[in-house]
Each structure stands twice: as structure tokens, then as C-alpha cells.
Amino acid sequence: MSTLHRIEVRPLQDRYARGWHCLGLASQYRDGKAHRLDVFGTRLVAFQGEDGQLRILDGFCPHMGADLSGGCVEGNGLRCPFHEWRWGADGVCDDIPYAKRIPPRAKIKSWAVSEQNHLLFVWNDPEGNPPIAEQAIPRLDACYDGEWAEWELAELKIETNCRELVDNVADMAHFDSVHGAPLDFFSNHFEAHMATQVMRGRSARLSGDSELRTVATYYGPAYQITEMTGAMNGQPIHSILLNCHVPIDQHSFTLRYGVLVKKVPGLSDEQNRAIAQAYVQQAREAFYEDVAIWHSKTRVDNPLLCDGDGPVYQLRKWYEQFYTDVAELPAGLAERKDFIVLESQAEPA
CATH class of the missing domain: 2.102.10.10 (Rieske [2Fe-2S] iron-sulphur domain)
Structure with missing residues (x-):
């Protein structure tokens, strides 16, 4: 056999x-x-x-x-x-x-x-x-607060099915191997129509020598908001990242990504806008690293996982609700499910 x-x-x-x-x-x-x-x-x-x-x-x-x-x-x-x-x-x-x-x-x-x-x-x-x-899409108070710069957005056409993007929610290992961002903590939480990823680690791009902390939540199948604290040139940065997609067809989607940055006191609006634009460029570079792999990989419906991988199957089960008739949705979707994948230190509050 x-x-x-x-x-x-x-x-x-x-x-x-x-x-x-x-x-x-x-x-x-x-x-x-x-x-x-x-x-x-x-x-x-x-x-x-x-x-x-x-x-x-x-x-x-x-x-x-x-x-x-x-x-x-x-x-x-x-x-x-x-x-x-x-x-x-x-x-x-x-x-x-x-x-x-x-x-x-x-x-x-x-x-x-x-x-x-x-x-x-x-x-x-x-x-x-x-x-x-x-x-309903939750309100972000930062969008209406003068202490935050306005959205800086960009978009990109991706030639693959959108599930490849959503898989990133549970794919802990690729953050280091693809993006050079080693992690100290990683967990997932699935509840009703929301899927959350909590990370803590380091990123030369987004935090320099400082710690990078993110809490990223999908609200439904296609709209993700990430609360992030990092640094740029030694300056602490508090930002909110937008990651969303719209399917064009079964084999392509439009990816829109953007950032809100809390204004740094003492800097002009132009300087704060430059920080936001720099963060968008960093996001673009990170997405291109994923895109290079997406465009050459094959779709796998039965991934072979190891004990260091995140809850990929559980994430896909959560995601399947959006492709299922409402009358056929399984019981228990509203029940919160927690998965701590990496815990070298205590989870941030």
C-alpha cells in the first residue's frame, strides 16, 4: 500500500x-x-x-x-x-x-x-x-479622527483564486520564509463571520529593531482590517491596514490594500502622508512576494501539514460558510474557536 x-x-x-x-x-x-x-x-x-x-x-x-x-x-x-x-x-x-x-x-x-x-x-x-x-462593516473611528492621516490605497490584479490570499490567515510559517518576519507569537480565532490572526514578532520593513504587533480580522469573506504597531526609522508607528479583494472570476481577483497611519506629533501633514505612502509600498512589496508564489503554485485541497503549521483546515472550514446556502449552514458557527500555534511568550493583551 x-x-x-x-x-x-x-x-x-x-x-x-x-x-x-x-x-x-x-x-x-x-x-x-x-x-x-x-x-x-x-x-x-x-x-x-x-x-x-x-x-x-x-x-x-x-x-x-x-x-x-x-x-x-x-x-x-x-x-x-x-x-x-x-x-x-x-x-x-x-x-x-x-x-x-x-x-x-x-x-x-x-x-x-x-x-x-x-x-x-x-x-x-x-x-x-x-x-x-x-x-455590517464596523466603523473605524480612526477614519473620522483628525489625529490620523487619510487612507493611502493601491490595488493589484492577482491571477489566481482568492482562497490563496485567505489562506494567509492561518499560514504562520510563510511570514518568516517569504517575508523575513520571524515570529514570537501566533494565534487564530474563528467566530461567526470573523476570523482573527494575532501575531508578535519582528520585521525589518515594518518595525526595524522594534517589536511588531498585529491583530488582523476578516469581517466576512473579503474585507480584513489589521491593527498594527511597529516603527520606521526608529519612530514608533501605529497603523491600520486594509486588505480586501473582489473576485473578477474564479481564477483572478482585484486586491486592494491601504493604510491609515496615526499622525506623528511634530511632523507636517506632508511628512505623515509620506510615512503612510511608505507603508503602502512595503505592503506592495510583501504582496508581490506572495504573488510570485501564487502564480507558480498549484491549488491543494488536501494540504499535507506538520505540527508547526497553523489551523489551515479549520480556517477553510470557517471560510466555506460564505459559499454555502444559508439554510444549509452548520450549527456552531457562532461558537468561538481558538488556536494558539506559537507561544514563546505570553499573548499580548
Whole structure:
């Protein structure tokens, strides 16, 4: 009997995760234009109506298939560039210039949106259910506090399935081997729709000779916030990192990452902004190190683990909830599950 461990790769589900997905800064959609969104294996369109509200509709006109992101905003709706059918904020066609009557089935999907922390979110649910109240994006007080610099954001297209990114929550070993960040403490905590990673260690990039401490939490399948204390050039830095993704299709996703930095007293706004931009650049370099591996590795559904690895299987079980119909969700999801992987010192408070 063979003792070889054969890699298993099951077919990908033809669905995208249920939950809120971040589309970047809300301000970038407030320019009076229609914005093309290639997400969830389809095309959507985002725009701001005259009432100031941001809306997202299906991106293709069902009349003759035109791309609505090439149209123009009119009132709280969007006018198709092909035959000028106008689609209201609710997705209902309310005007056809050359028609006496509007077909009763002239309606496209209006997607649920949310603005929080100066970011725009879209809700995806393969079952078509409305957003779950308990999974609302939590407010970050730092976003509204003058002692913190504004978001510095960047984005990157990644040519792989988004599960590779989420696996990082439990993948303790790669922080040292890939990013040169040896750890002294590492734990995971899974509860309801949240997955948290607590780390303490060192990073030449983000803490110099000082200790690096992070508490990173996924709120749903695609939006992670990290509270981090580190240092740059000997100056202690308190920052909040944004890591979020939106699937383009099953084999690619848009990664958005950014940072809020608490202003250093005595430095100008320009100097504090430079610190934030430097942190974003450090995040970019770290992500590229992961990307180089993601683009050449294979998907593994049955990873062969050792006693020094994190709770990868438990993380994937937590993550599976977002791809499961609500009626079929297993009991016990709300129960907190703790995994301490490395404990060379006491866990930070």
C-alpha cells in the first residue's frame, strides 16, 4: 500500500462568496461618471445619482447587450449609450425615447451597497438575499479622527483564486520564509463571520529593531482590517491596514490594500502622508512576494501539514460558510474557536 500523499484538486464551485466586498474609496465614484466593474464573473456599473447616493446596477443592457458603463448618468439613473434606454436606481427602466410603452420585464438587478470608513462596498449573495445585519462593516473611528492621516490605497490584479490570499490567515510559517518576519507569537480565532490572526514578532520593513504587533480580522469573506504597531526609522508607528479583494472570476481577483497611519506629533501633514505612502509600498512589496508564489503554485485541497503549521483546515472550514446556502449552514458557527500555534511568550493583551 502506497504511503504517498497525492495532491487533490476539486473543481471550483460556480459561485462567489456571500458578503460585503470592498470597491475602494467611495470618493473615486463621485465624479458624475459611470464606472465599469468586472466582478463576480460578470459586469456591473457604479455611479452617483443627483441625490448623492452611490448605486450599482448590472452592467449590460438587456435590450441589446450594451455596456452601461459607457452611458451617462441622468438624475438618479443611467442612460444606455446604444439606444438610450434609461435605467433607474432601482434597476427599472423608466424611459425609452422612441417607445410608446416600456416592456414590463425591463428591469435589471440593483445591487445592495454600503459606505463605511470612506469606502464603498457591494453585497453579493448567490441566493439573492439582502445583506445580513450582523455582518455590517464596523466603523473605524480612526477614519473620522483628525489625529490620523487619510487612507493611502493601491490595488493589484492577482491571477489566481482568492482562497490563496485567505489562506494567509492561518499560514504562520510563510511570514518568516517569504517575508523575513520571524515570529514570537501566533494565534487564530474563528467566530461567526470573523476570523482573527494575532501575531508578535519582528520585521525589518515594518518595525526595524522594534517589536511588531498585529491583530488582523476578516469581517466576512473579503474585507480584513489589521491593527498594527511597529516603527520606521526608529519612530514608533501605529497603523491600520486594509486588505480586501473582489473576485473578477474564479481564477483572478482585484486586491486592494491601504493604510491609515496615526499622525506623528511634530511632523507636517506632508511628512505623515509620506510615512503612510511608505507603508503602502512595503505592503506592495510583501504582496508581490506572495504573488510570485501564487502564480507558480498549484491549488491543494488536501494540504499535507506538520505540527508547526497553523489551523489551515479549520480556517477553510470557517471560510466555506460564505459559499454555502444559508439554510444549509452548520450549527456552531457562532461558537468561538481558538488556536494558539506559537507561544514563546505570553499573548499580548
